Amino acid sequence: xxxxxxxxxxxxxxxxxxxxxxxxxxxxxxxxxxxxxxxxxxxxxxxxxxxxxxxxxxxxxxxxxxxxxxxxxxxxxxxxxxxxxxxxxxxxxxxxxxxxxxxxxxxxxxxxxxxxxxxxxxxxxxxxxxxxxxxxxxxxxxxxxxxxxxxxxxxxxxxxxxxxxxxxxxxxxxxxxxxxxxxxxxxxxxxxxxxxxxxxxxxxxxxxxxxxxxxxxxxxxxxxxxx
Amino acid sequence: xxxxxxxxxxxxxxxxxxxxxxxxxxxxxxxxxxxxxxxxxxxxxxxxxxxxxxxxxxxxxxxxxxxxxxxxxxxxxxxxxxxxxxxxxxxxxxxxxxxxxxxxxxxxxxxxxxxxxxxxxxxxxxxxxxxxxxxxxxxxxxxxxxxxxxxxxxxxxxxxxxxxxxxxxxxxxxxxxxxxxxxxxxxxxxxxxxxxxxxxxxxxxxxxxxxxxxxxxxxxxxxxxxxxxxxxxxxxxxxxxxxxxxxxxxxxxxxxxxxxxxxxxxxxxxxxxxxxxxxxxxxxxx
Numbered sequence: 001x002x003x004x005x006x007x008x009x010x011x012x013x014x015x016x017x018x019x020x021x022x023x024x025x026x027x028x029x030x031x032x033x034x035x036x037x038x039x040x041x042x043x044x045x046x047x048x049x050x051x052x053x054x055x056x057x058x059x060x061x062x063x064x065x066x067x068x069x070x071x072x073x074x075x076x077x078x079x080x081x082x083x084x085x086x087x088x089x090x091x092x093x094x095x096x097x098x099x100x101x102x103x104x105x106x107x108x109x110x111x112x113x114x115x116x117x118x119x120x121x122x123x124x125x126x127x128x129x130x131x132x133x134x135x136x137x138x139x140x141x142x143x144x145x146x147x148x149x150x151x152x153x154x155x156x157x158x159x160x161x162x163x164x165x166x167x168x169x170x171x172x173x174x175x176x177x178x179x180x181x182x183x184x185x186x187x188x189x190x191x192x193x194x195x196x197x198x199x200x201x202x203x204x205x206x207x208x209x210x211x212x213x214x215x216x217x218x219x220x221x222x223x224x225x226x227x
Numbered sequence: 228x229x230x231x232x233x234x235x236x237x238x239x240x241x242x243x244x245x246x247x248x249x250x251x252x253x254x255x256x257x258x259x260x261x262x263x264x265x266x267x268x269x270x271x272x273x274x275x276x277x278x279x280x281x282x283x284x285x286x287x288x289x290x291x292x293x294x295x296x297x298x299x300x301x302x303x304x305x306x307x308x309x310x311x312x313x314x315x316x317x318x319x320x321x322x323x324x325x326x327x328x329x330x331x332x333x334x335x336x337x338x339x340x341x342x343x344x345x346x347x348x349x350x351x352x353x354x355x356x357x358x359x360x361x362x363x364x365x366x367x368x369x370x371x372x373x374x375x376x377x378x379x380x381x382x383x384x385x386x387x388x389x390x391x392x393x394x395x396x397x398x399x400x401x402x403x404x405x406x407x408x409x410x411x412x413x414x415x416x417x418x419x420x421x422x423x424x425x426x427x428x429x430x431x432x433x434x435x436x437x438x439x440x441x442x443x444x445x446x447x448x449x450x451x452x453x454x455x456x457x458x459x460x461x462x463x464x465x466x467x468x469x470x471x472x473x474x475x476x477x478x479x480x481x482x483x484x485x486x487x488x489x490x491x492x493x494x495x496x497x498x499x500x501x502x503x504x505x506x507x508x509x510x511x512x513x
Contacts, residue, residue, distance in 0.1 A: 115441055117404035118397050135439055137397045153439075 006035040014047030016079050017063075029066055036071055043071045051079035105226040108144075116140060116154065127227070136176055142166070145227070151194070155179075164201050169212060173197035183207050249282075249357040252364050252483070253382040255406075255413075257398030259369030261390045262418040262448075265458055267366040268296045269473070270386075272463040273480030275330035279361040282321055284333045286378045287368040288343055291335035298461020299324065299332050306336040310355075311348040317359050327463070331360070341374040353381030362483075371405060379406065385413040386445065391420055391431040396439055403442055414445040416479065421450045422496035433493070446479035448472050449494035 005020035005027075023031060036043055048067060064076040080088070108126035116122055116130065118137025128142035131149050138154035140146055145167050146158045152170035159166030159181040168178050172194040176187045180199065185207040200217055202208045210217070254267045264287075271283040284307060285293035294300040302322050310320040310333060321331040333356075336343065356363045367378035379385070385406050389399040399415075406413045417433040424430035433447055451472035457464045464473040471494070481489045 118400035120404055133439075133441075135400050136393075137400060 006031045008035055008039065011049060011079075012047075014049060014074075015043065016049045016051050019050065019052045025062075028062070032063065032067075033070070036067075040071055043067075043073055045072065045074050048073050048076045049079035050076060051081070102224055102226045107227055110142075118154075133172075134170075145169070164205070166200075167217070168199040169196070171196045173199075173209070178207070180207060185209075249360045249363050250384065251353050251357065251382045252362065252384045252386060253367050253378050253411075254364060254386045254388060255367035255375065255378065255402055256369065256388045256395070257371065257402035258389075258395045261388050261395050263369075263388050264292045264296050264366050265454060265464075266386070266388050266416060266418065266448075266476070267364050268293060268458075269464055269476040270480055270483070271330055271362075271364050272324075272327050273465050273477045274362050274364075274483065275324075275327045276465065276477075277480060277484060278329070279484070280329040280331070280359075281362045281364060282331045282333055282356055282360040283364045283366065284356070285335040285366050286374060287366065288335045288374070289337065289340040290368070291337050293366050294322075294332060294334045295461065296458045297324065297332055297463075299334070300461075303334045306334050307352070308336045308339055308343050311344055311352045317355060321359075341368065341372065341377070344377050345373075346376055346380040349377045349380040371401065375402075375405070379409055379411065382411055385411045386416055387413045387440070387442065388416050388418050389436055389440065390418050391425070391433060391436055393431070396431070396436055399440055403440060412442075414443045415440060416446045416448060417444070418448045419450045420447060420494045422494045426496045426498075444491060445482055446475055447491055447493060448475040448479075 005023050007018045007020075009016045009018065017032070017035075019028075019032075048063075050063060067073045067076055109129055110122075110124035110127070111129045111131075112122060113131040115132050116134045116138040118135050121139045121141065122128065122130070124142040124144075126142065127144040127147070128140060129147045129149070130140065133150040134140055134148055134152050134154040134156070136153040139157070140148070140154065141157045141160060143160050144158065144163060146156045146169070148156070148168075148170040150170070151172035152168075152175045154175065155177045156168045156170075156175055157179040158168045159179075162181060164181050166180055168175075168180065173196065174187065174191060178185045178187070178199050180201050183201060183205065185199065196212045197209050198212045198217065199207060199209045254263050254270070256263050264285075267283050271281045275281045283293060283297075285291050286307065287293070288308065291306075294303055299322050305315040305320040307320065309315045310317065320333050322334065324330040324332065353363065365378050365382065368374035387399050387402055387406070389395050403413050415437065417436050420433060421430055425432045433444075437444055449471045451464070451470050453467055453470050454464050454472050457467070464470050465476050467473050475492065478489050478492065
C-alpha cells in the first residue's frame with residue numbers, strides 16, 4: 001500500500017495537515033483534495049495547520065486560497081510543533097531578561113567592611129563581599145563567590161557546598177590557600193606587585209587563576225545575568 | 228553662699244579622686260619570647276624615672292621572669308596570688324626597687340599555674356592597685372588562655388609587642404582581634420629591629436608589620452645586644468644612655484605619659500664601613 005503523502009489529524013481547535021516530503025508542487029493540490037474531500041463537511045469553517053516536512057512555507061501560502069475556495073476553511077496557518085513553540089517562547093523570554101529580567105531577581109550577598117584578622121572566620125551562606133583586607137591566618141567561607149576589595153592573604157573557601165561555578169576575586173591576590181567546591185589550591189610564591197586576580201574552575205575542573213584586568217572570564221558573557 | 232562653696236569643694240574632691248586613680252596597661256604579644264618582660268621592666272623603670280609611681284605586675288604564674296630581669300628575685304616574700312587571695316596587703320607584696328624612686332614589683336608565684344587566679348580575682352586586684360599607683364604595667368604571659376584572660380581583665384589600655392617576623396605578626400594579629408573584642412584599643416611596639424637585615428630584605432620592615440596589624444604605632448626598638456646583658460645582670464637598659472634600645476624605651480615612656488611631640492625614631496642602617504667612618508670624621512667627602 002502506498003504511503004499517504006497527506007495525512008490529517010485533529011489538533012487543538014482545527015486540523016493538522018501533514019504533508020510528506022515527497023509531494024511536489026504539481027501534485028500538491030490533487031493529493032490534498034483527495035484526502036480532504038471525504039472530510040469536507042468537517043473542514044468547513046475549521047482552522048487548518050500545515051505541517052510540512054519539507055519546511056517549504058510556500059505550501060502554506062498557496063494552499064490558503066485553494067482551501068478557502070474549495071473547502072471553506074476559516075484559516076490556514078503553519079503548524080507549530082512543540083519544539084518550535086518552545087523556541088519561540090525562549091526567544092521572547094531572552095529578550096525580556098536582557099532588558100528587565102534582573103530587576104525582579106535578587107542575589108544573596110553578605111557585605112562586610114573592615115579587616116579580618118588571624119583566627120577570625122567569616123561564613124556566608126551565598127556570596128561574600130569584603131571591603132577590606134583578609135590577614136594571614138584568617139578564614140573566609142562562602143556558599144557562592146568571594147570578592148575581596150583589598151588584600152587576600154588568608155584562606156578563602158568558595159562554592160560550599162558543590163558549586164563549581166563560584167569564583168574568588170581579590171584586588172591584591174596573595175592567599176595562603178584557596179578552595180572552590182572541593183578543589184584546593186595552595187598559595188604560591190610571594191609577589192612584589194599588587195595584582196587583581198580571579199580564581200575559578202576551568203572546563204577540566206582545575207583551579208585557574210588569571211589577571212582580572214587582562215583575562216576577565218565574565219567579559220565573554222554578552223548580556224547582564226543575575227548571579 | 229556657704230552652701231554653694233561646700234558643694235563646689237565636694238565636686239572638685241571627687242574629680243581629683245578620679246584623676247588620681249591609676250592607669251592599668253597590659254603588655255601582651257601572643258607569641259612568646261618577643262620581649263614583653265623586657266619591655267615591661269624597661270617601661271616601668273622609664274616611667275618611674277619620669278616621676279610617677281609604677282607597679283609592674285608579673286602575670287606569668289608558674290614561669291616567673293620579671294623578678295629576675297629586674298634583679299629583685301632575692302627579695303620576694305609574697306606574690307600576686309597571695310595578694311589576689313587577700314593573704315597579704317599591697318605594701319607587703321609590692322617590692323620597692325631601691326635604685327629607682329617610685330618603682331615597685333609584684334612578682335608572680337613560681338609554684339602555682341595560671342589557673343590559680345580567675346578574672347574576678349583580677350578585677351578586684353586591679354581596683355586595689357589603682358588606688359595606690361599612678362601606672363600599673365601588667366606583664367601578660369604568652370598564649371590566649373587563662374593567663375591572657377586574667378591579664379586583660381581590668382586593663383584600660385594595651386600595648387602589643389611584636390618582632391618583625393611572620394610568626395610573631397600572625398600571633399599579634401590574633402591578640403589584637405581578641406583585644407578589640409574586649410573593647411581595648413591596642414598600640415604597637417615593633418621590637419628587635421635589625422636595620423641591615425631590613426635593607427637586605429631578610430627581615431620585614433616595620434611598615435610591613437604596621438600594614439598587616441593596622442594599629443597605632445607607639446614605638447620602634449632597635450635590636451641591642453646590651454639588652455641581653457642587662458636582663459642577665461638584673462639592671463635596666465634605660466640606665467645605659469648610649470643604648471639605642473634604652474633611648475627608644477625612654478621615648479615610648481614619654482609618649483605613654485601623654486607627650487605626643489616625642490617623635491618615633493626609625494632605626495636606620497648606617498652603611499659606612501670603617502674607612503667610611505674615618506673619612507666622614509675627617510670631613511673628606513667621596
